Amino acid sequence: MLTLPTRIIHVLRHFEEAFSERVWEWAKVLLIGAILAPGERTVAAILRVMGCSDEKQFQNYHRVLNRAIWSSRELSRRLLVLLVCLFVAGNEPVILGLDETIERRRGRKIAARGVYRDPVRSSKEFFVKTNGLRWISMMLLTSIPWAQRVWALPFLSVLAPSERYHEERHMRHKTITDWAWQMILQVFRWLPGRSLVIIADGTYAVLDFLLKVSRLPGVSAITRLRLDACLYDPAPAREAGKRGRTALKGPAQPKLAQRLKDPATQWEKHTLSWYGGTTREMEIATGTALWYQSPVPPVAIRWVLIRDLAGQYEPTALLCTDLHAQAAQIVEWFVLRWTVEVTFHEVRAHLGVETQRQWSDLAILRTTPALLGLFSLVTIFAQQLLDAQAFPVRQAAWYCKTLPTFSDTLALVRQHLWPSAFFSVSSTDADTIQIPRVLFDRFVDTLAFAA
Known part of the structure; x- marks a missing residue:
């Protein structure tokens, strides 16, 4: 059984009903292990960091991703509602960033992979292609009180396969804007009565897409x-009695x-x-x-x-x-889109996106959106653990850091998880050793900031 901090348990209860009782216990181990594990976010790495190396029924944890019955979309809805309740006032519009990213993956068994332009390595002079999976991610752009800046918090990510993938399977191809429209319509239904502002780059400047969005009230x-x-x-205005079609x-x-x-x-x-x-x-x-x-x-x-x-x-x-939007406000809203790129970088650097090894179609559809959503969940954990207190930013004699970044946020959550979650699922052997508190704190600090 996992023994977690009370404030983290209160957050997790928002998602518990989306799973069966048995699957939820396995899912919690995968969730906490994905936060604590440095490096690759494979199921094996997560089980090792959680002290479950001797678990003979390890296949149950793989089945959470590739076979168990639960809905990623329902989890996205619960995550969005929780984010809006915590960070967006009731009279303010909900600002949403929309962008796509390429998850670099190789392997013949990964059916949905394609060849795309690499937006990170390409420039105006050089065109770089890469193999991988194309994801469209929608993120809440909101100010984080203790960070004193706007963060992009992912809550809904959709796999957008290539045109060749659909042709080989005799399926109707959906463009990026087709997927984006369905995502916006879904969020519109999840947040009835809220004003939505969608911020995207020039890829989404498509007339039929903008026409659909403009017809949604409050969007x-x-x-x-x-x-x-x-x-x-x-x-x-049409003149009375004039023949012909209306201009x-x-x-x-x-x-x-x-x-x-x-x-x-x-x-x-x-x-x-x-x-x-x-x-x-x-x-x-x-x-x-x-x-x-x-x-x-x-x-x-x-x-x-x-x-x-x-x-x-x-x-x-x-x-x-x-x-009726003010021009200056439009520009400032659009500038917020850059935080989406920052989040894509952070999830690769600190949450192991592109290190997972699943090749099952269902596991692929679940794992990457879960790792992206983990960025938002860690932010929520930190918000609850701080409880309106000042953020303890890590300092050094040679570096004065004034505001926390996501690496500090992840470390804060890890520092609360290591003393509880790790030791609660370790070996049942009662043998213990005593180490000085200073050394223990140094171990936890080092592990918390491990990339």
């Missing part, structure tokens, strides 16, 4: 916009690339929250238009042009499907 999307997009004025659009507006060079463009200076927790003075021009390209009906958008006074950043255009 808006923010993405990049091409400088050569075809924008139009609203359609004029969909009015006269064409100048391209955004032309507005950048037009001296008549009205620019306003704003001091904006920028990348890296800094502020930056930028010039902004904005307006409303219909973005139209046959055969998709036009989408009403607010476009925003951003120009850097210092010339360090190239001019950028954004769009928002909420016509």
